[in-house]
Amino acid sequence: MERRRRSETPKQQVHHKNQTDLSAWRKGKKSDPEKSVQSHQSPNDEKNESKQGSLEEALSYFEKVQERVSLKKNNALQKHLTTVESIALEKGLPPEGFDVLLKVALSGKLADTVNTRLLKSLVPASVIPEDSVVSSVSLLCVSKCSASTQLLFLRWLITMFDFIDHKEQLHALYGFFFSFLQDEKMCPYVCHLLYLLTRKESGESVQLYEMEYHFGMQSHLQALLSLYKLFCPELVTITLPGKMKTYFKNSEGPWKAVINAVRRRNQENSAVLKPLVLGTAQPQSRKRKWNTQVLIPASSANRSNLEEDREKQLVNLYSMDESFPVEQLQTFPQLLQNIHRLEFPSQMGSVLTNPLLLHYMNCIKDESIYLRLYYWMGQTLQEECTWCVVDNSQYEEEFKAFLETVYKTECFLQEGFSSCEEFLYKSLPLWDGFCCRSQVLRLVSWIPLSSFSEMKSHLYDPLVQLFFTSSLYFKCSVLESLKELLQNWLNWHMIHLDSESDSQAQSSNTTLSGLVNTVAELIHFVGWISTVALRLENNPTFLLYFILDFYEIVCDMYLRYNLPLLIMPPAGIFYPALLSMDSVSLNQLCYIMYRYRTNLVAAKENELSKKKILQFKFSSQTYQEYNQYIVAMVGCLWTSSAFQKDTHPQGLRMDDELLKKIAVQDFKSSFNIVYHPALMGYALLFLQQAWPDDTTFNFSLIKGKRWNWYLEYLYSQGLKGLKVFIESSINRVSQASHNKTENMQDEKFI
């Protein structure tokens, strides 16, 4: 309305008059107390007002512009064009402006360069009114403008799709868009647009047989066809390839920077974007387009009719005509009521942060949702990857947040996304180990189980290169994520063991032997890299902690996860842990050896009792390995025969002559629980408590009865692993002297 008022003003006095008119208009609207505030407004505000005025003037100019005005010759056109562009860049255009500008751009009145510049500056400040879009589509059909302008308009429509406030009329225009598929150049963009617009109902009105014969199998068509196939499988008769990795071309290019700038500006100033956010309790700091896709827009719901809709829904509770738009989904009971007719939003990304929708995804086997999510996530991950596309590096924080969201969703659903897996396989070889490190490594832990050769070439090889050349902390992070990976696989196995009815159409890598093989390979891989890493970093405790953490899971696989697999740690890990300088590693090692023993004993019992027909038996080699380790360990810690009894080829056994040469006295007992470097501190403290006056620290006092006291003291200091190890593996014949104790000889299974 305000525009029309000033449309008669002559151009020369425009600037000044607009300023006064605007302020007059503003004063008229606002109440008196604010008048004084108005007059003290900063020059910034006045500039805004003047800009507002000049925008309105520019819009009125465009409304009335005649045909064939050349850009170069007409100063007014230039001025207004730059006005529009600068305002678009600063805060985005108000909804009223779109109608005029779209009409001008698509009607072919002005030159192509002007149209392009106009379209490029059509960035909304809040929403885009649907009517303007509809009228511009009608102009598109008439094709008054050039082909390149039409393409640019389509790209604009795809990019700004989320900002259109209502979409009912657009859905009605589905058939018109469909007819544009015939045009070869427009086809990819139209496919993308149809992909966004397609809902379950629209699939029926599609004439698919035409498409099949006219076009070849291009990627954008494949994507669209696969979506149709899901909605109406009977109409799509062609077979689509299994794993499609191709997506729609990125249409965002010309507007990307502008959109981000506008959004950042608006978020700083006020909650302009609030109308677009439905209260699903999301934080406000979403700055990127794809992050706003993670919020469900309220734009496709007509909020004023909310009350009527609710009544209608109560009446039509079981009617299949209406589908429940997901924006109104607030509570769990609502989900349960409407679970049979839920309509997913067109931006699949919003599903990721909505726990209700995730519940739905988990229970209902709706392939279309998975497919759409797969496409969207794959495309987003590929495009926004900060190390593959260097321009994205400024948005690294947002990409990290996005990866966090994906990870949290995977944790919620307790399974990995295949698009995420593919993204990792593609980008890990190019990864430098620095960008988004913790997020990427966490996503690695959700990679689903697959055959060993695939994992080797896609995951293990790139990780190895990074692992060996990176810092200690990176190594520890990788080990942690591999531990989580193992745990996820084992959990998955446990869950699928219970639901054995799922045995139809299982591929070979989900059978038990396939699983066992893959898990075994992972464990061997981790054992290998840990050994090398210990060597590279010179046995730091920090690294050893993570390695032993991994083996804590490995040692219990039989009893806890029901997986018939038992793999001992390699000597390169066992011995550094046994001879380590700190008690934490030693304690952990004792606990692990205790668990191994428990698992082995249980396996032997099951074998001997023949209650269960076992598919797998642990080989004698496993038992032998275990025995070797246990002999060495007990020899070290208990019987003071550290260097004699060890039969392991990489073990501690040394000849007596050699030992004499080192000229250390009492070397035999140098690694028992009193003299072990890790435990000597405890021995010291014990002596201080037992003989507070004695300052000579005579360790040989700890024998006989006091040996037992010392043991109790060690247990009380938190060395629980040591406790269970000693109680299980060492049989004490007499309490009198520690020399008479012996280890269990009948541990040697065959």
Place this chain on the structure above:
Amino acid sequence: MLREKKSFKISIHLTTSLPLPAERDHLRPRIDLIVFMIDIKSKYSLKNVEASLAHVDANFFLGKVCFLVTGVGRVNYCSVEMNAIWKLGEMYCSPVLFCELELEGIRNATAQRLLRMLQICAGHVPGISALSFGTLMRNSTDD
């Protein structure tokens, strides 16, 4: 790389192509690691590296050579095929590292990685030689 904290002295010799001029041979210290930098955006870079490889003594390929591919951040604009680079690494039995020089964080991380490799190749880490490290980087299973 020179800015990173380290406990040993390093000297870096930069050159655009090999062979190094023969006049200074007697002044040159022992070379521990050769890093060939390939810019993924220019075919010329790859050709240059391939030509220079012919001038390197065979002994260096026992773990003392490494390829550093830069410009990864513009992988959509690369004119060099990734396959060609993998094949190069395999043919010369040397690891291939990736880096984007435009970003400081990645630059630092890659510098640290190269320093670690240098430490090993110079023999500063007991128990690991350049050759064994080179084989480690290429095989991911202990057969």
